[in-house]
Amino acid sequence: MDKEKQTRYAFHVTGQTGWINDPNGFSWYGDKIHLFFQHNPYKNTWGPMHWGHVTGTDFVKWTYEKIALSPDRPRYDSIFGAFSGSAIEFQGKYYLVYTGCNLRRQTQCIAVSDNGVDFTKYDGNPVLDKKDLPKKSSIANFRDPKVWEKGGKVYMLVSAKNKYGGRSRLLLYHTNNMTEWSYGGVVFSNQKAKTAALGHMMECPDIFTLGGTDVLIISPQKVKGHKNRDASVYVTGKLNYGTGGFECAEKNVREIDNGTDFYAPQTMQTPDGRRVMAAWMATWNRVPINALLGCGYAGALTFPRELTLSDGRLFQNPVREIERYYTERYEEKITLLGGTRYIEELSGKVQNITIEFLPTGGKTGISVFDDGKGNGLKIYYENRTVTLDRSKVIRDFYPSPSATTAVCDTPSDAKKIKLRLLMDKYSCEVFVCDGYSAMTTTVAPLDAQIKTYIFSDEEVFVTVARDRIEVK
Numbered sequence: 001m002d003k004e005k006q007t008r009y010a011f012h013v014t015g016q017t018g019w020i021n022d023p024n025g026f027s028w029y030g031d032k033i034h035l036f037f038q039h040n041p042y043k044n045t046w047g048p049m050h051w052g053h054v055t056g057t058d059f060v061k062w063t064y065e066k067i068a069l070s071p072d073r074p075r076y077d078s079i080f081g082a083f084s085g086s087a088i089e090f091q092g093k094y095y096l097v098y099t100g101c102n103l104r105r106q107t108q109c110i111a112v113s114d115n116g117v118d119f120t121k122y123d124g125n126p127v128l129d130k131k132d133l134p135k136k137s138s139i140a141n142f143r144d145p146k147v148w149e150k151g152g153k154v155y156m157l158v159s160a161k162n163k164y165g166g167r168s169r170l171l172l173y174h175t176n177n178m179t180e181w182s183y184g185g186v187v188f189s190n191q192k193a194k195t196a197a198l199g200h201m202m203e204c205p206d207i208f209t210l211g212g213t214d215v216l217i218i219s220p221q222k223v224k225g226h227k228n229r230d231a232s233v234y235v236t237g238k239l240n241y242g243t244g245g246f247e248c249a250e251k252n253v254r255e256i257d258n259g260t261d262f263y264a265p266q267t268m269q270t271p272d273g274r275r276v277m278a279a280w281m282a283t284w285n286r287v288p289i290n291a292l293l294g295c296g297y298a299g300a301l302t303f304p305r306e307l308t309l310s311d312g313r314l315f316q317n318p319v320r321e322i323e324r325y326y327t328e329r330y331e332e333k334i335t336l337l338g339g340t341r342y343i344e345e346l347s348g349k350v351q352n353i354t355i356e357f358l359p360t361g362g363k364t365g366i367s368v369f370d371d372g373k374g375n376g377l378k379i380y381y382e383n384r385t386v387t388l389d390r391s392k393v394i395r396d397f398y399p400s401p402s403a404t405t406a407v408c409d410t411p412s413d414a415k416k417i418k419l420r421l422l423m424d425k426y427s428c429e430v431f432v433c434d435g436y437s438a439m440t441t442t443v444a445p446l447d448a449q450i451k452t453y454i455f456s457d458e459e460v461f462v463t464v465a466r467d468r469i470e471v472k
């Protein structure tokens, strides 16, 4: 296999070259899924932002399209570029709505297309500027518009930091024509929830309805005490389109994915009505693992997930289309009398593994990307929580212990523990108890780190299954 193929993920989106961060413009247009991303094509580090672009029909196989937006307008985006935003089809045309970023000035801009690949920036940009901000908001941190349609109108949710202190607000705007926008109120403020989990600036908001409940997604920066510094959370409730206010169903926000590499998720709706989410599979304050490995690109997006809501909790599972790429299934029922067991058939780096067992009094789990000497990515259940420990699969890249482990909850009444691992060479996305919790991590396994083991402190009956994933 050539070096290029070896260093590419099998089914995760990366830039063709260079750096990527947030997913942008995740949407359906012209019989295709469009996924854009924050992109610096020239370097493996963040730089003036372009919008990279891929299209596909099944979330697994993607075609690179030409770069959709470049930093080329001195008046509003040529210095730091086209920051995050979203996309919408409106009256037959396809619009990208993004933040133009120059020195201490962030404004909302649009670009339009009638074929889904060539985008023309609107002459009247920006469509939202300093004059459109409510009092106290700062034009230096006014970004990440998410647009959606309701009742013939297009709404925009956009984040604005206050001029002083670590306060920020999500603002609502609406339009009938994409170019003239009216202010519609404050949707959410990080003062409101009175929780440290809302950090400073609430980046990349998203909002959608699942079974009659509105779900608001926020990626707050600088969350106190958080292992990743920046996190992504959600809160459920109801958006009042009259006042703009979001009435929260509960005070607390919850983290969407408890892993080490998940930030700035964005969602879209498929024609068959599913709500699908993708995120940046990395986070700020760290160098993406592929850049450290010299893969020729930096960063990737998570594999898209279907979202459902149950009792106010967001469930996430990989989109079902991945199953079309399953090649060989292996299943075994194992009685493990404590200790560790090597399962040759489960070894590999690009696969979907599930293990199921009854909750035990001790520790029960799996080690993948393992070299046979105890150095693997360990995921185990113990005392109602699932822990992920990647300390042995990231070499010496991340000296801080805080980025090496992660913990998530299991349902308190779980009769069975189910761990699903979606592995792709440098990443593992873990789904616990059918999507009740999720943890995403990137890893840097050596060639020898390819084996899979299960382990337990006690006697346990485990069902294991593996599907290889092959994307040609």
Ligand code: FRU
Binding pocket: 021, 022, 038, 049, 083, 084, 085, 099, 143, 144, 203, 204, 263, 264
């Ligand atoms: C989130 C973010 C956004 C911004 C973009 C810049 O990761 O900081 O707020 O638009 O990245 O690349």
